[in-house]
Amino acid sequence: MPIIAPSILSADFLKLGADIEMVNNSEADWFHLDVMDGRFVPNISYGMSIIAQMKKQARKPFDVHLMILEPEKYFEAFAAAGADILSVHLEVSPHLHRSLQAIKALGMKAGVAVDPHTPVSLLADVIHDVDLVCMMSVNPGFGGQKFIEHTHQKIKALRQMITERGASTLIEIDGGVTLDNAAAIIASGADALVAGNTVFASPDPTDTIKRLKQVGK
Numbered sequence: 001m002p003i004i005a006p007s008i009l010s011a012d013f014l015k016l017g018a019d020i021e022m023v024n025n026s027e028a029d030w031f032h033l034d035v036m037d038g039r040f041v042p043n044i045s046y047g048m049s050i051i052a053q054m055k056k057q058a059r060k061p062f063d064v065h066l067m068i069l070e071p072e073k074y075f076e077a078f079a080a081a082g083a084d085i086l087s088v089h090l091e092v093s094p095h096l097h098r099s100l101q102a103i104k105a106l107g108m109k110a111g112v113a114v115d116p117h118t119p120v121s122l123l124a125d126v127i128h129d130v131d132l133v134c135m136m137s138v139n140p141g142f143g144g145q146k147f148i149e150h151t152h153q154k155i156k157a158l159r160q161m162i163t164e165r166g167a168s169t170l171i172e173i174d175g176g177v178t179l180d181n182a183a184a185i186i187a188s189g190a191d192a193l194v195a196g197n198t199v200f201a202s203p204d205p206t207d208t209i210k211r212l213k214q215v216g217k
């Protein structure tokens with residue numbers, strides 16, 4: 001069954017405690033937390049102090065996606081805030097191998113996020129060091145966008161690379177995941193689905209998570 005990671009970006013911040021409790025009590029596996037700096041992406045979200053507050057109530061791992069420039073400056077702060085998986089964008093990481101080692105040295109799983117235009121072939125020489133590829137299926141910055149269909153080819157290419165090289169990297173798909181396209185995404189080779197609007201804008205978020213979890217069964 002796929003790993004399901006509801007994206008808190010789409011939660012109702014006026015009742016964040018209730019939304020965290022909903023995820024705690026649902027079949028979701030992780031919390032997906034989007035950190036945006038208004039520089040790498042054209043939006044600003046929340047940072048480590050909010051994440052540290054959420055950690056006090058959340059009972060599932062924190063999958064933190066950094067959409068920020070110079071992410072390496074903040075690894076320690078996100079570890080202290082409670083990140084369990086920390087993903088940096090390939091596009092802002094001139095020394096990706098060093099960044100992955102630094103994340104792991106702080107006790108977190110190391111992730112790499114890739115924009116829709118970034119070829120997954122660029123990951124070949126570090127794939128054994130990557131716990132999670134957060135593959136963007138929309139341009140990062142906002143929830144509620146439409147899934148980019150070309151992502152299917154990228155998932156297949158990455159799955160082939162992981163298999164050929166004997167790596168254990170998880171493939172996570174982030175952006176535009178719906179109840180209609182989730183099965184096809186899993187069939188292409190994804191392990192994990194991030195879902196923002198599909199979960200939080202639905203009439204019954206707990207049931208939507210349950211239905212995403214059943215995808216591909």
Ligand SMILES: O=C(CO)[C@@H](O)[C@H](O)COP(=O)(O)O
Pocket residue numbers: 007009010032034065138139140141142143144145174175176177194195196197198
């Ligand atoms: O990283 C991002 C957006 O940049 C995502 O995590 C979105 O928050 C996913 O939201 P939906 O596309 O599922 O509504």
